Amino acid sequence: MTARERIAGNVAGYVDDRTGAAKWMKKNLTKVFPDHWSFLLGEICLYSFVILLLSGTFLTFWFDPSMREVIYEGSYEPLQGLEMSAAYASTLDISFEVRGGLLMRQIHHWAALIFMVGIVVHLMRVYFTGAFRKPREFNWIIGVGLLTLGIVEGFLGYSLPDDLLSGTGIRIAEAIIQALPVVGSYLAFFAFGGAFPGVAFIPRIYTVHVLLLPGIFLALITVHLMLVWYQKHTQFPGPGRTEKNVVGYPLMPVYMAKAGGFFFIVFGVTAFLGAVASINPIWLYGPYTPGQVSAGSQPDWYMGWLDGLVRMAPPLETVTFGYTISWNILIPGLILPGIMFTGLALYPFIESWATGDKREHHLLDRPRNAPTRTAIGAMALTFTLVSLINGGNDIIATTFDLTINQMMWFSRIAIIVLPPLAYVITKRLCLSLQRADRDLVLHGRETGRLVRMPNGEFTEIHEPISPEKAWLLTSHEQLAPLELPEYDGAGVRRPAAIKNKIRNRISRSMATAVPKATETERKELEGHH
Amino acid sequence: MKQLSRLRRHRAAGPILLIFALFTIGTTFQVASAVDQEETSIAARSAAIDEGREIFLKGCSSCHGLNAEGGEIAPSLIGVGAASVDFQVATGRMPMADMSQQAMRKAPVYSAEEVNALAMYVASLAPGPKVPTEEMLNYERDGSVAEGGELFRTNCAMCHNFAAQGGALTQGKYAPTLMGVEPRHIYEAMITGPQAMPVFSDKTITPEEKLSIIKWIKSVEAEPQLGGAALGRVGPVTEGLLVWTLGIGLLIGVAVWLAMKAK
Numbered sequence: 001m002t003a004r005e006r007i008a009g010n011v012a013g014y015v016d017d018r019t020g021a022a023k024w025m026k027k028n029l030t031k032v033f034p035d036h037w038s039f040l041l042g043e044i045c046l047y048s049f050v051i052l053l054l055s056g057t058f059l060t061f062w063f064d065p066s067m068r069e070v071i072y073e074g075s076y077e078p079l080q081g082l083e084m085s086a087a088y089a090s091t092l093d094i095s096f097e098v099r100g101g102l103l104m105r106q107i108h109h110w111a112a113l114i115f116m117v118g119i120v121v122h123l124m125r126v127y128f129t130g131a132f133r134k135p136r137e138f139n140w141i142i143g144v145g146l147l148t149l150g151i152v153e154g155f156l157g158y159s160l161p162d163d164l165l166s167g168t169g170i171r172i173a174e175a176i177i178q179a180l181p182v183v184g185s186y187l188a189f190f191a192f193g194g195a196f197p198g199v200a201f202i203p204r205i206y207t208v209h210v211l212l213l214p215g216i217f218l219a220l221i222t223v224h225l226m227l228v229w230y231q232k233h234t235q236f237p238g239p240g241r242t243e244k245n246v247v248g249y250p251l252m253p254v255y256m257a258k259a260g261g262f263f264f265i266v267f268g269v270t271a272f273l274g275a276v277a278s279i280n281p282i283w284l285y286g287p288y289t290p291g292q293v294s295a296g297s298q299p300d301w302y303m304g305w306l307d308g309l310v311r312m313a314p315p316l317e318t319v320t321f322g323y324t325i326s327w328n329i330l331i332p333g334l335i336l337p338g339i340m341f342t343g344l345a346l347y348p349f350i351e352s353w354a355t356g357d358k359r360e361h362h363l364l365d366r367p368r369n370a371p372t373r374t375a376i377g378a379m380a381l382t383f384t385l386v387s388l389i390n391g392g393n394d395i396i397a398t399t400f401d402l403t404i405n406q407m408m409w410f411s412r413i414a415i416i417v418l419p420p421l422a423y424v425i426t427k428r429l430c431l432s433l434q435r436a437d438r439d440l441v442l443h444g445r446e447t448g449r450l451v452r453m454p455n456g457e458f459t460e461i462h463e464p465i466s467p468e469k470a471w472l473l474t475s476h477e478q479l480a481p482l483e484l485p486e487y488d489g490a491g492v493r494r495p496a497a498i499k500n501k502i503r504n505r506i507s508r509s510m511a512t513a514v515p516k517a518t519e520t521e522r523k524e525l526e527g528h529h
Numbered sequence: 530m531k532q533l534s535r536l537r538r539h540r541a542a543g544p545i546l547l548i549f550a551l552f553t554i555g556t557t558f559q560v561a562s563a564v565d566q567e568e569t570s571i572a573a574r575s576a577a578i579d580e581g582r583e584i585f586l587k588g589c590s591s592c593h594g595l596n597a598e599g600g601e602i603a604p605s606l607i608g609v610g611a612a613s614v615d616f617q618v619a620t621g622r623m624p625m626a627d628m629s630q631q632a633m634r635k636a637p638v639y640s641a642e643e644v645n646a647l648a649m650y651v652a653s654l655a656p657g658p659k660v661p662t663e664e665m666l667n668y669e670r671d672g673s674v675a676e677g678g679e680l681f682r683t684n685c686a687m688c689h690n691f692a693a694q695g696g697a698l699t700q701g702k703y704a705p706t707l708m709g710v711e712p713r714h715i716y717e718a719m720i721t722g723p724q725a726m727p728v729f730s731d732k733t734i735t736p737e738e739k740l741s742i743i744k745w746i747k748s749v750e751a752e753p754q755l756g757g758a759a760l761g762r763v764g765p766v767t768e769g770l771l772v773w774t775l776g777i778g779l780l781i782g783v784a785v786w787l788a789m790k791a792k
């Protein structure tokens with residue numbers, strides 16, 4: 001035993017005597033994680049959240065969340081002598097007076113964008129591989145909660161500097177609050193402490209932005225990760241991988257190194273963006289006054305699709321009992337997002353209700369093997385993408401010599417036509433891929449070698465695929481559609497007849513598949529090749 | 530009478546009379562020489578107006594009418610003033626290349642002298658806004674950059690964007706970028722209101738305020754790209770594009786690499 005080992009052993013023994021950590025550590029440090037690049041997408045969110053906490057803390061040292069009026073006397077000449085809020089002036093000071101302040105501001109903002117991108121791609125991975133199925137439904141709901149809160153948190157951060165762009169955003173948020181029937185104007189007065197813009201809103205959202213929401217984030221992220229730990233990570237199907245095991249590498253040392261390294265890479269990419277690309281140049285926007293607005297005022301991308309929905313809404317308004325209901329804001333600003341987020345959160349339950357599958361799943365689906373789910377996802381993504389594109393309609397119009405009116409009408413039609421089209425195309429694509437898989441298993445790989453037979457026939461040589469690959473292509477199970485009875489044994493219509501009929505229909509759609517190659521079919525064909 | 534003779538003998542009578550005489554002579558000389566000057570410039574002006582009319586008949590009248598009275602597809606130019614002509618022609622917007630929603634800025638078709646002649650011809654039809662002189666455009670001396678920024682954000686940013694990069698209007702019309710636009714043309718645009726732009730008369734925005742706006746635009750133009758690549762100064766759209774391409778692209782690339790290494 002070397003001196004170093006003896007010292008390390010003594011320290012470890014000292015700690016273990018007092019905490020009893022050794023047993024726990026031994027168990028958890030050897031925990032195995034499966035390896036796949038897409039399992040690192042969630043880590044992007046975790047690490048950018050850490051970056052957000054660190055850079056955000058730095059920014060709070062100088063940011064003054066106050067609407068107190070000050071005269072700007074800093075070093076940015078085009079704004080010198082102007083009246084502005086202390087919030088805006090202190091953001092200018094962070095950008096121009098504080099050493100490294102602008103870099104930190106930009107890192108914070110880029111990290112926020114990356115955080116949200118990370119959440120969306122992570123969500124896509126979880127959705128399309130069916131990782132949300134039992135027992136992970138709660139974790140899915142927590143994830144949807146993090147996505148929703150992330151949008152809110154990002155918007156609040158965007159609103160804090162009190163520049164012209166953020167003020168415009170707050171104005172739209174106020175309009176959306178006011179669009180709530182009956183209570184809207186009261187809620188707006190409550191949130192703003194009076195009429196817009198007032199002096200209460202910025203200090204209030206500051207507390208929410210730096211204290212309340214980060215606290216909730218920390219709690220939710222902790223639970224999210226603890227559940228991953230407890231339920232173990234899902235894995236892609238493959239030889240030796242079952243519902244009962246996890247094939248991969250132990251946390252210590254492989255994943256410690258990978259995850260630790262990945263943290264620094266995420267930090268590096270964020271810092272790189274913060275150093276080379278300007279984000280939210282608040283000094284150009286100028287201080288907010290309600291009388292001003294800029295062309296091309298957009299929210300950050302994660303709210304861009306909401307803005308796009310509002311932009312394409314036709315001007316619908318009704319007046320009932322002296323109350324104006326602005327459907328043009330209510331529908332795209334509250335009702336549609338409400339439906340989308342609710343649908344997203346409840347999807348695992350809807351799917352298991354439709355398929356009748358209540359079993360645990362730890363092996364992931366290949367997206368093609370769940371055609372209906374994949375198609376629904378493609379449909380939702382198309383919907384969001386069309387509205388996101390319309391959110392930048394003015395920039396796109398000037399860049400590509402289009403007119404805003406063309407963009408708006410394209411979006412209005414596309415938002416209705418394209419999602420169902422995406423559904424149909426995706427489903428067909430999935431089924432085609434299944435057919436290709438079946439073909440591959442039964443007839444092997446096309447080698448491109450053409451051979452002329454003695455009888456003059458030309459034929460291409462097919463090579464059988466490896467057993468591992470064949471296993472991958474045939475190991476998934478294909479669920480039979482539900483056949484819930486509409487009539488009971490005596491031929492009487494059941495009370496749940498209609499419900500059962502609907503379930504049967506959805507389940508038939510969910511179970512659409514090209515029958516996978518079976519072992520007998522393979523054996524039968526073996527003689528041919 | 531008594532009163533008059535008393536005044537004549539007043540102590541100040543001599544100096545006052547002297548000043549009066551000098552003033553009269555001076556004024557008379559001034560008027561006489563001015564008349565002389567005006568006579569020569571009238572000749573030069575009518576020559577220029579004639580030249581302008583020639584250019585107009587060749588290049589503009591097919592749309593604007595033989596007497597600039599306007600037609601089906603082009604407005605009357607009577608009373609639009611020299612400033613309008615200078616803005617539209619010297620920036621290459623007129624003559625139009627095609628019948629699109631809005632005349633585009635392009636390389637000017639006419640030389641500076643020809644533009645001047647055209648402007649004088651159109652100005653001769655009826656009075657209108659004049660081309661601002663160099664003296665009127667000394668924005669470095671007469672403008673205030675901070676005030677200009679406020680005025681720009683209040684009056685111009687809603688179409689031209691917060692950093693004067695331009696923006697979209699309805700039906701394919703647009704507010705062009707103001708980067709690289711000559712101060713004279715910015716000034717003329719404000720007083721004549723070309724295309725979809727409203728007129729900002731000297732009552733709404735005084736000449737000094739106009740110079741402040743120009744000074745601010747020039748300061749934005751000269752501003753280095755603080756904080757890294759400016760991404761077009763069009764707001765969050767390009768930022769979102771960058772994070773969805775370069776940002777997540779790099780990160781996913783690294784994730785794929787990390788997952789590969791273990792094999």
